[in-house]
Structures are given as structure tokens and as C-alpha cells.
Amino acid sequence: MEEIMTTSQGCESDMDCSDNECYEDYYNINDDSDIEQVDPRKVDPEYFEFKCLYEEEVDRLLNETVETLSNILHIPPSLAKVLLHGHQWNIEEVTRKYHDNPSNTLITSKIEPVTTHSNIIMGRYMCCPVCVMPHPVDKFHSLTCGHLFCRDCWTMHFEVQINQGISTGIACMARECDVLAPEDFVLRHLTRPNMREKYQQFSFQDHVKSHPELRFCPGPNCSIVVHGREIKAKRAICTQCKTTFCFKCGCDYHAPTDCQVIKKWLTKCADDSETANYISAHTKDCPKCHICIEKNGGCNHMQCYNCKHDFCWMCLGDWKSHGSEYYECSRYRENPNIAHESVHAQAREALKKYLHYYERWENHSKSLKLEEQTLGKLRSRINQKVMSGLGTWIDWQYLFTAANLLAKCRYTLQYTYPYAYYMDAGPRKELFEYQQAQLEAEIENLSWKIERAETTDRGDLENQMDIAEKRRTTLLKDFLDV
Amino acid sequence: MAALPRRIIKETQRLMQEPVPGISAVPDDSNARYFHVIVTGPEDSPFEGGLFKLELFLPEDYPMSAPKVRFITKIYHPNIDRLGRICLDILKDKWSPALQIRTVLLSIQALLSAPNPDDPLANDVAELWKVNESEAIRNAKEWTRRYAMDN
Ligand SMILES: [Zn+2]
Ligand SMILES: [Zn+2]
Ligand SMILES: [Zn+2]
Ligand SMILES: [Zn+2]
Ligand SMILES: [Zn+2]
Ligand SMILES: [Zn+2]
Secondary structure, eight states: OOOOEEOOOOOOTTOOTTSHHHHHHHHHHHHTTTSSSOOHHHHOTTOOEEEEEOHHHHHHHHHHHHHHHHHHHTOOHHHHHHHHHHTTTOHHHHHHHHHHOHHHHHHHTTSSOSSOOOOOOOSSEEEOTTTOOEEEGGGEEOOTTOOOEEHHHHHHHHHHHHHTTOSTTOBOSSTTOOOBOOHHHHHHHOOSHHHHHHHHHHHHHHHHHHOTTEEEOOSTTOOOEEEESSOSSOEEEOTTTOOEEETTTOSSOOTTSOHHHHHHHHHHHHHTHHHHHTTOOSEEEOTTTOOEEEOOSSOSEEEOTTTOOEEETTTOOBHHHHTSSSOOTTOOOOOTTGGGSOHHHHHHHHHHHHHHHHHHHHHHHHHHHHHHHHHHHHHHHHHHHHHTTSSOHHHHHHHHHHHHHHHHHHHHHHHHHHHHHTOOSSHHHHHHHHHHHHHHHHHHHHHHHHHTGGGSOHHHHHHHHHHHHHHHHHHHHHHOOO | OOOOOHHHHHHHHHHHHSOOTTEEEEEOSSOTTEEEEEEEOOTTSTTTTOEEEEEEEOOTTTTTSOOEEEEOSOOOBTTBOTTOBBOOGGGTTTOOTTOOHHHHHHHHHHHHHSOOTTSOSSHHHHHHHHHOHHHHHHHHHHHHHHHSSOO
């Protein structure tokens, strides 16, 4: 797997260049006209270069680094490995520290002890302090600290530690001695093949986890390791199992929100799940005729089956006013005088604010699931059409492309809510909310059109796709700061 | 049952011949890896005058793994929970195969002399120990009198 992957959508070739936005892009690109190729980083805010590696390839990569350091510092590879593992595989940092103060570096890396234990050996036999058995002197081994134990005790010690999942962190057996057993020392004492295998597997995992440029694919039963060129919260997609995730934290991809904020948000949602439970309703009453309406699609532009009133599922407002320039539904209006209100009122306000964002976050997540169901239905309907001679699969392909784009846009939209929740009030938040509202409006238009795909004009749908994706890219360009 | 390792035999012999002051540890008649332990409440501690029963078990991979120890007598202590489990580093990640039953018991005795509410296992006890030490000590004395005396 040598090819470099990117999560870029590239430059759309069939872009309609009649509006200003597009001219601007055209202009920017021409700015760097000396360079033959366009820097994809500038065009696509989500651009990310990475490789999906198999275990052998990761091993090779790690071993190359170990060898390099071993040659620079003239130390055995097994010690170089301990040093690198303790320094996030940052070869420059280790080299610098080692040249500054070699003994201190070895002590803090637990390769050498603070003070070495000296042994007075008399006779040909010695008693091992762990098994209290006499053994010939040559059966005793020690780490750099000089604590001697018999070979069998070392083996047993390593086996017990490995069975607990410990590998790179196995220390000396002596009391309060934290010198680490390097790989070659451990392997020399492990005789059973399954133990050696286990040890190598665990230390491999430890090494990948300590390497900031490497991340295990979080997909179930997937052994792929993703190697990123830069350590950023960008979207990685596993070529093996197709799992999409944030490269930096390994969780679900979360642009434009950053890793810490999304973690904070998800913790908050989990903590407040009871408070928020009451809003996870699947039915609401029509704001005009008050008949009970169930939401069974992803689109938040609702039409009452009884009175045909168009309204917004989120805020129950009239849909007509939603499409207008200033879409207010996504924005939370904070009380400007809240600082002067009572503690109670402030708590109520804080809860109201949280629920506003939570409700929208939760709703888009539900919409994503519902839209997936819609896609399933669409697939079977198209299947029928094709089978009965109404066009070919190719003819209908654009509908799936549209549904996938909708999912991508709505996903980003969902993750704009935690971002907005933690933003400080000010002009930047205003700009963010403006763009968020624009994106939201276009996404609902797209969803509405896809739900009625067979009656929507293809050109109209494709135009809507283009607009929605442009809104999404614009928002990410301005706010995805990783 | 597998033959008892020499290490366990040696430790047991020494525990019998030179017992630790204030601690008795006797192996069970039917299982040499199971010890009946009695710790005397240290002087000048809220546990003074009490006799605390514990059980100590040496697992199969002892001494590579730590002994399993538990209080049987109820005790009011921030590092010992309702089930008698003990929060002591050398019984967990600070265990070293070079430590012995003797050192473990000495450490438990020391824990009775110097409770450590900053590393709690029994949270409510630790909390009181921090905010109102004199009341906590009163409780500990009361529990000692009620559960660890006259039996
Ligand atoms: Zn030994
Ligand atoms: Zn040592
Ligand atoms: Zn995968
Ligand atoms: Zn992340
Ligand atoms: Zn209605
Ligand atoms: Zn609305």
C-alpha cells in the first residue's frame, strides 16, 4: 500500500463560473501561476495527506527510526527504542537531550539507575532473592541497575507482566527500582513462542500509540495504521475498512470543532442526557392546525399532511420566512442583560442555551440516520425502475451522489453546533452563525429536493448540490483551524 | 496441588520463627497459600486496643504477583472500603517480587497508624477525615470498640 491517500474532493471541474465566488477562486489560483499545480491545501480546507500502512510497513518505519538514532548516538538499537518510545519518537529532541546530558537522559528515560547496585559475589553459587533458591552464578542476570535475579525468575516475571498486557513498561524486579527492561533483554528470557509473540504484539501497540504520526484505525477488527504527514485534526479514511475518523484524536471526525471542544461537548451531553431526554421527540404538533405530525424523513422543512402548512421542525416557524436572507433558526439569542439577573435566572438561561444547541445537534444526527433510510428506499425504487427498463444505473447515479453529498454536508452542519456553543460572543461568532444559517438553509433545500428526487429536475438538483457544498467549504475555510 | 515453592516455605518459616511485633500470620491447615492474619491496632492510633482479622492469599504466580489481602473485621479507615479491600500501592502497581508477606503486613500496620485520606478508597470516610478529622477519629474509635474488641 504505497499510494498516498488524501481526503480532498479536489477542484470541481464542472463548476459554474458565473457567480462572484467562483471568480474569486479563479483569481486566487492564478495568483500562484508560477506553480504548475494548485496547492490543494488552499482549495480544500479538509485536505489531508496520509498513508494506510500494514503492520510490516509500520515495523519497517519504526525500525528505520531506531536504526538512525542508534547510529547517531552509538547506542544499541534496543536502548534507542526505549529512548524514542519515551520521547514520542522525536529523534531531534532525543539527540539534543542526549548531547546536552547523556547520563541524565538515560536516567530519566529509565534506561540507567540513579545509583548502581554493586554485588559482592563469593563462590560459585548464589541465592536468588525472589525464589530463594541457590543457582550457579552464571544463571544470574541484571539490568543496568545491577539487581541480580536468576534466569527463571526473570522469565516468570516477564510472563506475568505480559499476561497483564504490559510490555514496554516492564521494570526491574527489585524494590523501588524503575529501570525498564529493554526489548532484547526481555526476548532473551522468553522461551515460549506464544509469549514472545504476545510481547511483540503489545510492544508494537505501545510504540504506535506513542508515535504522534501514527494512529490505529478505530474500525472494528481493523489492523491498519494510518500514517499522517502532519499531526492535525483532519479527516482520515481507512482504505481497508472505510472507517472515517479524526486523525489527531481517533474519534469520529468533527470539523469545524476541534478535538478538545468536541470532547468537552460529548462529555457534557453524556452528563446532561437526562435533562435533554425530553426533547428527543419523534412527533410534534402542526403549529397551524395542531394535528400530530411524525417525522419520518431527514428534512427539517416539514409540510403538514393535513393543512399543507410549511414549517420548520426545529423552531416550528413558518418555512417561508426561513429561506430569507437572515435565517434565525440556528442562532441562539442571548439575553444581553443576563449578568444583572439573579443566579436562578442565569442558571435557567444557561440551560436554555445548552438545550438550544443540543437540540439542533441531536436533530441533525437523527436526520442523518433518517436520510440514510431514505437512501435505502430510493435505492430499491431505482432498482425497480431499472429493472422495468426506465433508464440505466448510470442514469440514476447522480441521485446517489446527491444523497452522499447531503450526508457530508449535514455531518459538518451537526458539528457546527458544539463549535458555536463554546464560541465567545462577538463579530466572529456572528460571521460563523451567518454562515451556519446559510449552510443549514441550503442543506434543507437539498434534502427536500432529494426526498422528491423523481419529480425534481436533475439540473435543479445538481445546482442545489453545488450551492450546499460551496457553503460547507466556505465555512470550513474560514473556521476549520487545525 | 503443586508442590509449594521454596520461597513460600521460607517465608512461612520465618514468619513463625520471628513474627512481626503486633502481627500474627498463620497458614491454613488445608491450604498453605492462605493465611489467617491478626493485626493489633497500633498504639496512639484510633485503632488501639483492637484486634483486626485479615485474610491473605498467595496467588499461583506469587511472588511475581502481589498477595491478595483483605480485612475481615469491619474498620473505619479512609483507605479500606466496606468490603475490607485495601488501597495500598505495593499491593498494586508498586508491587515488586522482592517484597514479602512480612513487608506487606508491616505496610498495612503502618497504614493504620497513618491513614491517607488523599488517596481514598472509602470516599465518605476520606471526606470526613479531611473536613472533620476529630469526628472521623471518634467514628474510627467507636468502630474499633464495636467490631474489633472482645471477641
Ligand atoms: Zn530466582
Ligand atoms: Zn533494578
Ligand atoms: Zn480500518
Ligand atoms: Zn479530533
Ligand atoms: Zn397542519
Ligand atoms: Zn427553524
